[in-house]
Amino acid sequence: GNSVTQMEGPVTLSEEAFLTINCTYTATGYPSLFWYVQYPGEGLQLLLKATKADDKGSNKGFEATYRKETTSFHLEKGSVQVSDSAVYFCALSDEGSGYSTLTFGKGTMLLVSP
């Protein structure tokens, strides 16, 4: 079945450092890929998405490129802020019967210090 593997955290960075959170996936067909973010005490919210190979999703300075050849969707940001501290989830869609469900990775906690 489908699965998503993320690097384990926590990832600890200083403010303005470069961020990479690795995500690889296993899927049949051509799934869409997503990054969700969860701030403390809140539900998840969509950060960015890509629906086909070589697409780049971007939002709030974060970027991720859908790499079919390496089955990866790594999240990057050039300069992190303390406010980026959160848990980040990589996910893929399971298409079927006209509707979709998401398979999530286990999440990667990011801690950014001033």
Place this chain on the structure above:
Amino acid sequence: DAGITQSPRHKVTETGTPVTLRCHQTENHRYMYWYRQDPGHGLRLIHYSYGVKDTDKGEVSDGYSVSRSKTEDFLLTLESATSSQTSVYFCAISETSGELFFGEGSRLTVL
């Protein structure tokens, strides 16, 4: 913010008691989902619904049932709660493929 309300937000109960969690939406989205979040496991899908009275099982559905009698409400029931069902439960809704909007979560503790 998407109009999703989960209730109760916190509940402590004892093993063997029934528990119902409610998810209410004001967005008229077709699809509704229940996930559980546990350390080391991320989010796992329990059940989902693709319309009124149309539901299906997710990967961790054992011990749970759901009902959707109205577009806006999706109920998750634990018929006889066990300690392994201690978790944070999230409801989500969507209209288009893949973009889910999540509620704030319901923390359930089963003693």
